[in-house]
Amino acid sequence: MKIDSKPLRYAHAEGHTDVCYTEDGKHIITCGHDGDVRIWLDIEDDDPNSHCVGENALAVCFKDNRLFVATDNHAVQAYTFPAFDKDGIISRFTAPVTQIMSKPKIEVLGCTSENMEAKICSLEGGAPLFVMSDHKGPVLSVAICPHMKYACTASGDGALRIWDIDTQKVVKEVSCVPKINTFFAAKVLCRMDFEPSEGKYLAYPHNREIIILDSESWSQRMTFTHNTIKCAISQCLFSPCGQYLAGSTVAGQIAVWEVDSGTCIGIIEHPTSHKVSAMAWNPKGNGMLVYCDVAGQLGMLVNCYGKDSKGADEDDIEMVERAEGDDDEILDNLIENYESDDDNAISLEKIKNETLGITDKGDSRPVSVVPPPALATVPPQAPFQPSATPIHLEHRYMCWNDVGIVRCHTGENGESSIDVEFHDSGVHHGIHLNNYLNHTMASLSSHVLALACETPSKLVCISLVGSSKEWSVSMPDTEEILCVVATSGLVACATNARLLRLFTPCGTQRQVISLAGPVVALAGFNTTVIATYHHTDPGLSDQHLAMDIVALNGRQVRSKTVLLPLTPGSKLSWLGTTDVGSPCAYDNTGVLRLYDVASGVWMPICDSTTHSKGASDSWFIVSISESTQKVRAILCRGTSFPLTVPKPIVAELSIQIPLCELDTEKGQYEEQLVRWAHTTSEVDVKTARETALKLFALACRSEIEQRALELMELLKDDRLLPLAAKYASRLGRMHLADKLSNLAETWERDADKFNVAQNSHFQELETQETYDVTNTEQDLNASLIIPQKTVKKRIESDTPIKPVPIKSSPGGARNPFRKQQDTAKVVQSPLTLTERTLVEVHATEEQTENNDPLQPTEGETFVDWFSRNKPTLEKENPTLTPSELTRHCVRTFKGLQTKNTDNGLKRKLNDSTEETPVTNASKQSKLSAFAFSKKT
Template identity: 80%
Template sequence: MKIDSKPLRYAHAEGHTDVCYTEDGQHLITCGHDGDVRIWMDIEDDDPNSHCVGENALAVCFKDKRLYVATDSHVVQAYTFPAFDKDGIVTRFTAPVTQIKTASKIEALGCSSENMEARICSLEGGAPLFVMSEHKGSVLSIAICPHMKYASTASGDGMMRIWDIDTQKIVKEIACVPKINTFYAAKVLCRMDFEPSEGKYLAYPNNREIILLDCESWGQRMTFTHSSIKCAISQCLFSPCGQYLAGSTVAGQIAVWEVQTGNCVGLVEHPTSHNVSAMAWNPKGNGVLAYCDVAGQLGCLVNCYGKDSATGDEIEHVERVDDDDLGDLLPNDESDDENAISLEKLKNETLGLVEPRDESRPASALPPAPHTAPPQPPFQPSGTPAHLEHRYMCWNDVGIVRCHTLENGESSIDVEFHDTNVHHGLHLNNYLNHTMASLSTSVLALACETPSKLVCISLVGSSKEWSVSLPDKEEALCVAAAGGLVACATTARLLRLFTPMGTQRQVISLAGPVVALAGYNTTVLAVYHSTEPGVSDQHLAMDIIAMNGRHVRSKTVPVPLTPGSKLAWLGATDAGSPCAFDNTGILRLYDVASGVWIPICDTSTHSRGVSDTWFIVSVSEPAQTVRAILCRGASFPPTAPKPIVAELPIRIPLCELDSEKASHEEQLVRWAHCAADVDVKAAREVSLKLFALACRSEIEQRALELMELLKDDRLLPLAAKYASRLGRVHLADKLTDLGAAWERDADNLNVARNSHFQELDTQETYDVTSTEQDLNASLIIPQKAKEKKTETVTPIKPVPIKSSPGGARNPFKKQQEATKNVQSPLSLTERTLVEVHDHSENDDPQKPLEGEKFVDWFSRNRSRLEQESPELSPAELTRHAVRAFRQVQGQAAPATPDAAAKRKREDEASDAPVASAPKQSKLSAFAFQKKT
């Protein structure tokens, strides 16, 4: 028979209305925007019992002779039935509860809320059994399978998520929900449902059809649709027997399909075309479907099974000859009776789902395919989701781009610059509904998917605007603005490059679906999926594309992420090093000179709450800080009030960072790979502290190894002197021999090192030319690239730091200024640290240090004087040194009477060693042995 529709009844005030049945099917319960809960005998009941629970009630559910209502106080309140007395609070939220759902075979409630959270709670209240908190929008609906193995949620961020309740992890994510920023603005609620008998299938609405998923492989089994459906389906619901599936659209159309065949039993049009907000099957199994709309009206459909059946007994009786009515009503196929009908075989043959299985083979012979992580969609770094009414389109070290959308659909864009001397703020009407933006010191780039048009505003000079339309069937996915170019990645896997004033520069094909773009000067960083995602990894790769005149250079590197994580931010430091940040809080820096990724900051260690996240703004290598915004209990910062940007220190996660030794080691490693504002003096001081720690720990071999690693000729004599003071005579002798070995083996080491780096240079794909000028202009970090190229083309000794006689390469060459000294409990003498500072600041070895006497000066320069005058005896050498000391001291002393008198007294005092040459010679020899 044809589906029949009963006349609509007024139930509640206009607004979201919910409906459910009691477990025996005798009563119909509704709640609405007026805050009342009404209990109906049936739809023709003219005097239902009404109870006020608050200003509004969004959801109602019946379970085990109790009624559960979502009230305006954001709680799930339990009531007795039919007395309707309060019976406790099941759970509390910080925002309105959007749905309460349960299943007949479980003793739990599923609750979803607008605070981007869903929970599975016990019927008696208490702590939630499972909290689903990884949503990025209001949770619209929830469903639980009858065996409580899986749960499904749909949120306003556009994703439907399937959760494994046992492991409390996401099994699958599907983009099928229109993005909204609040539950009250949602037209499509995406109410999904599990098959009620065994939970083998999950049905969910997707545009104008309903998709059926297999809960074992999560593959698509079949779809349900109808030619008369002209708008999106909002919700779907299985019948109690599992044979029928009902769906409703945003225009009030209600259709019922037969699950086995996929045939549509019937379709009913809503009399006033209002959106259906809730549906409920009668548990009696009599083919009655109740529904409510957003106007507060209650309706009912009968004969939804396509035949005249009034009682549940008639529905449950199945004739052997009626094959169309078999299915989930039959027992499982594990019976030994040869006349029993196999339910699995019948479904496979009828629906054409899978090939009939060979009964002689065991079921375990076909292992299920492993679940793979859903691929990460493209996003804009330092931007918030596009469905929010007030959002950040971009927030970086240049400025802030905000987008504001009103209820009538009008949108505007505000641009705020951190430095108003560079450019004044901008206010734009967002006529084209731009959803992507990127800001640099020279250009503001805006783009949207439809229409596929790139609009750029030049910030240099007179703020000229230019635009370009993308080809047909090609839409923009990501944009990036840098100082010297504008990049746009499209759906055709093309990377289109433009100059800041609109000249088309290059078109490059990407090797996979793009995920994010970033830029620095004339270099673009493009991250994409190199292969299909694995079980827990996204398998991302990054192309570093550098432009230099007519030359284009590229280097492809894999992007490391924490297992099971996604890329959350992509950018470059103020020195040009690429950086990647995942949603677990790990920030990594790519050192172009060495070609390795280095973790530089774990933001989770700076969070107080488990649900707190950090929104990265920029990374500064000279200042050694990460500028970020703390988002408490959320993934993105709010637009009002304006959040505060915090500075997190860059710290490489070495082992045992709480110890003194590891803290010094972390500084050396960080200074070696980052362009920090640290001079050689501070690095030598930290190195000497590490050397002292090794000596006091009685690990002489580690102290010797440290000196071999640093290879600093000016630090070596100080280390030998400190070792002799501690009584480490053997270590001091080894350090003395080490300096001589460096000078002998310098040539061989340099040749080997240069050949090694030459081999690495030939393997770099971005080095397409051989001129030093092009290399310096094209790579991301010109300073590092220039240093490496100089070492490559110079086979002779590299120039040492501050005239180092050994010619060894110092790893702290890039540091410029001193940083804050680290406090150390070591009992180093002040004289030793002063010597470190003085030796590092003395460019001329002949120039006496401040307050230095002739004996110390002669000990320090004796080897040089002997090389200059090898024919002199020790006494003659001493006299020659006195004359040289007076000469250099006179040049260095200031021209003041006090200074002249002081110099005269020092000269008179220095005559005594000349008169006693043998005694002076022994003292000089002793000092020389100790210091060299």
């Protein structure tokens, strides 16, 4: 049967590419100039598993369920298969490794390098068994005979040398290699091979032919060539059975010969005439040959044995299976014919039927039941540092955020240094450090630079405020740091013992917290730490992550746990906060999500793929600003991380919530209203009202009056309502104008019932908030040394216990993570889409000192005012029932509020404390609610 070639597949970037098979022949493994190792199920696998091992990988070999890869740090690195975990370094060189080879009958590795050395190494590493160092040029290839008696090397000095492994001397030298001074300039690789069964032949390429040498006398036995071969042969390779020999030329031709007869079975021309850089036979012996070229393409030849690719091995297996089937049939017949009726006799058929639960129906036989294989899950995501590039790079970013950039540079001699560049030179001048401890993690804030390493695990911090003192702390026993984060108020690190260790910026150990799973990443803002970890094992395609928000205030600690959503089949790529403290997460599919602490929901705010031009482009997140509604990121073309040289350009992506039909005017206005309601944006009141009115106008012009009325009921803005009614009347929508005119009276009439019912509902829900701690002034000023129980007893003896008044919230249960308002200037949002109100949006003037005990203070809610003045109000109205007293007090409270307003307009209950600001108010963290504000 004629040799057939399958279409080429893109495997790696252009450059030298290597390929090998697993020992069972089920997987193809390739590595290339892009530094990736890919595992293919077949040549038609559209989604191979890819693992990055460095900037480039020149050679790969599979042996005993382990992968051996030549990495860019001039080492032979072992990996487990299929988990692909690092499993030690087999050997090191001072120049790039050019080939790694092994055979089924030998338990060693043959390695060659550009430093003019070749080694025979043990699979477990350690000192090499044999070092061949007499070369005067880069070593291109190596071969070892099955009996470990001889080894052969080809060098760039023009010679092919045959070594006696026992005496470690050269027994024969042949001039057949074109002279070169570097591996990367070699056109002919001169890859030779010993006959795999007994090692009685050595095949090596020479010009346009392959020469076979006898392994006993080293005399020439035969040659293989063909008249269609018009250029030099670069490599040759025996089939697993030793009966066929394949060779490839520098122009991409691949020829297969039968060794015994010397006939050429066929020659395949490369579609693009690129040089073949590596070949590998399928160990199953089915006549399949895979190859790759210098353009990074992967190809396959089938029927290389001159017959169907279902080789002799598979035929033998089928014959064995048929023989076993015949034996089973004979055995069944014997059991059926000679089965005894005696009660003491053992019936195999009966035992099988009872075990499998099958009743006997004539001559039917039970079918064997094979349990289904367990479904494989994706491996758990390893811990990482946000805004950092891979550790194996010689020049990498350790951290890039809105404060500055931390770079790490590793030289060829192994020496490493760290450079710190600040965006604002007023914060601190640049820093240059010698990386003696080999720090691999870094985090930078305006107050401290934190550095950490895994082994020996040590945290080193440099204070950027004051005298720039340095402090360090070592982890206990075998505990290793996996993640580190530094903020303006603390430093935190997560370890492999699932502990979160918190420190002050000056080095005081603050707290140790146990995490509920293996850590993935850390982030922080002011005195709040965000820890992401695996809360359960990963599923078939998804990572199951959770996030702990831990806030500190003095000696108090408070935490909240939320689940972290990801796109199906994705991993977490970045974790951080906005400029006002909202937690954000970014996955490798390009979706950025923001956690709104006020409502407790995750919202997608940006899809970076819509800003990419190519399918392989990705974005490297730097920082997020809610005030400007921008995401600062770096575009990485064809990679997932930016290069250090040249310095990349930071672009700004707009925050946009992915509502439906964003290409329409209605969808754009709706997106603006939703985004302004859940983020702290620099939007003035006039722009917000104009957008809402435009959306109202669209509903009116579309003759959907019910939607227009629904929008006004949703916004509940007293100032916007007259404008909407006036616009409806001008359009002739008198029925809608009448409804809008009556809407304000309806809000006023229903306000009392709404507040009373809602207050009782919120009070019931707030009793379930076990993580909220009510603090008194004595608690906040208490010493850390005094036990907590002692302080409580002293307080109880001094003052009686009083119930703390509970504030109402228009959105449901009170959220302890709600953003606190500035006490001097309170601004309400007209766009907070809750089931309560979006009323008056204007800043209140500073109130004068209030001497009247019934006069409400600024920012005081009805519940606080009612609790404070309840005894006085009961004395003034002794004849009223509790419900009548509540209604009377609501009217009194609103009347007192109206007197305090300068413009005479009515304001809705609780607006001064519950609405979200959208105007240019003072910037404040959304996580500031973790701070324990004193309740009066």
